[in-house]
Amino acid sequence: MANLSLELEAERKKICQVAKNVGLDCFETVFEMVNFDQISQFASYGGFPVRYPHWRFGMEYEQLSKSYEYGLSKIYEMVINTDPCYAYLMEGNSMMDQKLVMAHVYGHCDFFKNNIWFSKTNRKMMDQMANHATRVRQYIDRYGYEEVEKFIDLCLSLENLIDRYSILNGPTQFNEKKPQVRESDFVFQVEKSYMKNYINPPDVVAEFKKDQMLKMKDRAQFPAEPVRDILTFLIHYAPLEEWQQDILSIIKDESYYFAPQGMTKTMNEGWASYWHSHIMTKHILNDSEIIDFADHHAGAMFMKMGGYNPYKVGIELMREIEERWNKGKFGREWDECDDVKERKHWDKKLNLGREKIFEVRKLYNDVTFIDEFLTEDFCVRNKMFVYKMNKETGRFDIDTRDFKAIKAQLLFQMANFGQPIIKIENANFENRGELLLRHVHEGLDLQPNYMDATMKNLNKLWKRPINMITIMDNEPQLFRFDGKEYTKHSLSENANSQAEPSRKDSE
Amino acid sequence: MPIREDQNRFKNIVKGKVRDDFKKYVTNGELIGKREDEFVKIPLPRIDIPTFRYGPKQDQQGVGQGEGDGEPQQGQGQGQQGSGKGEAGENAGEHMLEVEISLEELAEILGEKLQLPKILPKGTANLMTEKTRYSGIAPVGPEGLRKFKQTYKKALSRYISSGNYDPNDPVIIPIRADYQYRTVKKTQKPHTKAVVIYMMDVSGSMGEEQKEIVRLESFWINTWLKKHYKGLDTRFIIHDAAAKEVDENTFFKTSESGGTLISSAYKLCQQIIEAEYPTDEWNIYPFHFSDGDNWSGEDTRLCVQLIKEYFLPRVNVFSYGQVESKYGSGQFLKDLQKEFGDDDQVTLSQIESREKILDSIKDFLGKGK
Structure with missing residues (x-):
């Protein structure tokens, strides 16, 4: 399947080997070289080559291809959580970019495989998506395009009504009987x-x-x-026809499949960025590429004034955790130390950092990640603040730089992952x-x-x-x-x- | 690629939306400002699937990063609203989607909405252009142009009619006589050319709003006529007491004061037609817009005479649109009505406001001339 040039394939092997050596544990990763049109299609389909027919993908595609044509945006990398893991490289990117993307992808792939929130996702989703498409097409043949489309529109409107925390326990079971007064329950059967x-x-x-x-x-x-x-509840109890039930459960399956990615955006991007930076600068880059790398890395990490860039927050927190655990900046002794000078030069030479971040990538999601590891030092160092709409001027002003407020605001935004x-x-x-x-x-x-x-x-x-x-x-x-x-x-x-x-x- | 299917479906939905809100677009001048050759860009609100989501209007706040100057009142921290994955605080309904619609499609929607009849070009019989296309079939020709399918069919029918065809062993061997070749075929195509001559009263009583109405009308008239005529010329004449020919831009921008002598415009129009548009070759559409004031009854009589004697025998249809204004008396329309009330070749329309544009277009084009 992979259609990489010999040169790229050689680099891929090298990067794969480095990734293994530093401790990343990935599914086998298949890279495909695609052109712009293809990557736009895959991106509109959420990374998959085949989805059920629906106009919303067409809208996505229209926007992606337009904004590419006008030079507003460019998709560098795309990777999907399957086993083997599929990732796409875009034709015409420079060698350095391709290497950067590959290193980044191995980070994601390790995260998919090892983060606990992904543990229950269907790793054969590629096939599953294709099956979904086939089923929907069958219904379209039987009930008509408009009819099915209308119903899918309804389902998508409820798509976000899932229980994200049930991901670890598996789907909700419903055994209750719907209370209903059915005549058949107390009326005698009559033939004539x-x-x-x-x-x-x-x-x-x-x-x-x-x-x-x-x-x-x-x-x-x-x-x-x-x-x-709510989706599962409706599948069980709403008065739906069989095909409608099936479509609703397709939407539900896909919604649950994508949910962990929304729950770990900051961590996942932070993790991948941490590793592309490490792999590239320590092992892969040659001298002539270093400036370009720095440029593109900085571009990806750039945090707009007042914006939130998960890549940036993620990588900074990962590095902070590594440093803290390397120097032993944790535990009671550290928490109770008030001496600014002492805190500044604190170093117990524990070297537990690497081990700790691997543990973090395994057990946390964005909410727990921010809750546990966002520290006051970090906020001060990264100059974070809470902004608010100033009603008089109609502009956004800095409201406070208070650590607690920042953390509360961030957590609030992430609670239930923005839904x-x-x-x-x-x-x-x-x-x-x-x-x-x-x-x-x-x-x-x-x-x-x-x-x-x-x-x-x-x-x-x-x-x-x-x-x-x-x-x-x-x-x-x-x-x-x-x-x-x-x-x-x-x-x-x-x-x-x-x-x-x-x-x-x-x- | 399967995505094309979804994309086309999406585009159809968009066109449906344009169709539904057509009236809004007709009366909206912005739309026309954005036209580019063959396409018109139409701003549409992003088509969205509703979900339960947070609204934007409450305390908008978020976390940012940067210097600021530390003062709570005047930080540098103003920025995009909403952060947190771009979910919270994203102002729904403000995304505009710009869709391109070709003039052809727009004309179709217009025709469909107003149930406009197709225009039958006049005088086409004597003007034909000859075109050659490879759509004919001949028994001789170069091997490169041999049509396999036709040759096979011919051979097959020969086999069947001679009784040699065996369904169990369907071998067909064509002989020389079966061979079929592509060849050129001459087709006669009617050659249709049309010219639209817009005349407008720019005397003081025609205000901005009136001109905007004329501009919108002329856009839609052009769109519709372009669909029917390959080459469409447009000419513009403005007049107050005297008439002159101008370009499109000047046509809509000029404002003069002074009296109104409608016949001056008609005379200039006559000159243009005589000089450049031989009536046996061209379909001619004079449109005249004014607020209905004319200098004198004398002049009105002259106009009527010009229409009757010069225009009607030569043009497809003569159209007069009267744009209501505060100052205009609207007498001219009444005079024309009296004269041409039931003449099929003269269309008269009264446009009270923007909302009436669609009706008026229907008046003008509804006769299919």
């Missing part, structure tokens, strides 16, 4: 239709049904615990089969127009009204979409009695 009313007298059936409904009110809430894995936390609280709300969602509000409101549109889409799947409890403009509110209209009720103070008690109905 003229016998129907005789065997099952309508008034008796009606009374029985009412009774059942009342009983159900007393039943435990459904689901018993709030559910974060709002939304749970299904009740799938039989008001005992009418309505869906009740709760947005766990952590300081940021949801975007209202997107919320409305998403609720509408959810309604198309669930086919019953959708309710959403959230805080909007500092006020707890319940939003409802019943398939036709949006309504909202305030849940604060006296209004509290409006929705809350009605919830109790079903508890």
Whole structure:
């Protein structure tokens, strides 16, 4: 498969060997030389050669190829988490760039293989994606392009409603039975239709049904615990046709497959950058390439004013950890030392740094990584600050350089990896089969127009009204979409009695 | 590449959006400002799949890195809003997507929206251009142009009709008589040329807004006519009390004060046609826009006479658009209506505001002339 020139192949072997020697543990990595058009296609497909047909990939492609044509952006490297690991090199890049990319890719590959959050991902995703594509195409043949596309649009609208923390435990299991009053549960089977009313007298059936409904009110809430894995829940309980169920589970599989990459962006890029820098400068670069390397490395690490570059933060933290553990700057003794001078020259010559960063790359994700290793020294040294919109000037100003504030802000942005936390609280709300969602509000409101549109889409799947409890403009509110209209009720103070008690109905 | 399929699908969706919001684009001058030869760039909001996501409007804050001067009030730390993976605080709905649509496609959408009939060029019968294409078939020719498929078919039919064909052993051997060759074929193509002559009143009473309306109308008229005529000429005449020919830019920029003598423009138009556009070769479309004031009834009578005697026998259709303005009396339209009320060859349209542009285009082009 690999179509590298002899020269590149020789370099690849060399880099691979160096990577092995420094302790990186990679899947076999296959590099492919592709041209710009191909890499744009792969990039639009999230790195894969084949995906199910959908216009969103086309939009991605349109933008990538346009911005390349206009010289605004260029894709240097792409690597996917599979075994063997596939990576793409772009035709026409300089030799130095190709080597840099290969070294970087080996870093990613090691991370994919060893970081615990990736441990449950499907390493044969290349085949899986192709299977997904085939399945979707079959449905398209059977049900029509527009029909399937419309449904995929709905699914993608809910794509982010997964439980990222369940990645380690495997998929959520749902064994509960959906509370439903089915006539078939208490009505006798009748063969002849003229016998129907005789065997099952309508008034008796009606009374029985009412009774059942009342009983159900007393039943435990459904689901018993709030559910974060909303996609899986819908696959189980939403009234979907088989093909729709299948498509929804395709979207869910892919969403879960990509989730760890979102959860470890900073670490993953930091790790790969750390290693490309190490491998290139210590082993691979020749004298004539050093300036170009420095230039391109600096370009990748550049952090825009007020921006956040995961490459930069990642590599700096990795290096900081290595240095701290080399010099023994950790533990109680270090924490309790107040002497500035002593701290500055602290060196216990432990040389545990390398070992520590390998441990970090194995066990952490971005949240735990920042939480544990972002230190005050680091913030001061890297001149970090929190900025805020100044309402008077309409500009962003530095708000504070306080360490705690910086850390809180960073962690907040990363909590749930940039996605709002939304749970299904009740799938039989008001005992009418309505869906009740709760947005766990952590300081940021949801975007209202997107919320409305998403609720509408959810309604198309669930086919019953959708309710959403959230805080909007500092006020707890319940939003409802019943398939036709949006309504909202305030849940604060006296209004509290409006929705809350009605919830109790079903508890 | 499979991505092409998705890309085409995306482009179709975009075109659908343009179609849905067509009216907005028709009345939006910015669109036309961006035209480039054969393409028009249309700004579209990014097509998005809605998800539950954080909104932008709350306390926008994030972490940055850099010097700043330490003062909380005036740091250098202003920057892009949102950091953290670019998720939080990204202002949705502000991404603009610029799509290119060819004039041809735009004309199609226009035609579809307004249900415009196809234009039947007049006087094409006597003007033909001859074109040669390799679309004919001949039994002789150079080997290089032999058509395998046709030759095979011929041989096959010979086999079948002579009863020698054996389905179990379908060997076909062509003989000399079966050979077929590509050859040139002459086709006669009607040669259609058209000229649009825009005339506009630039007297003081025609304001900026009125001119903008004329500009938009002329753009759409051109787009539609271009679809039907390979070579489309446009000429521009402005007039107040006297008329002169100008280029397109001047046409829309000029503002004069003074009286209005419409016949001056018609006379100049007549001269241009006589000098450069022989009527048996050209489809001629004079368009005249004004706010409806004319110097005198005398002059109006002269105009009517010119239209009747000179223009109508020579042009495809004579169009007059009256742009409503605060100052104009609008008398001219009434006069023309009286005179040509049911003449198929004269189209009259009243354009009260931008919103009426579409209707007026329909008035002008709806007759299929």
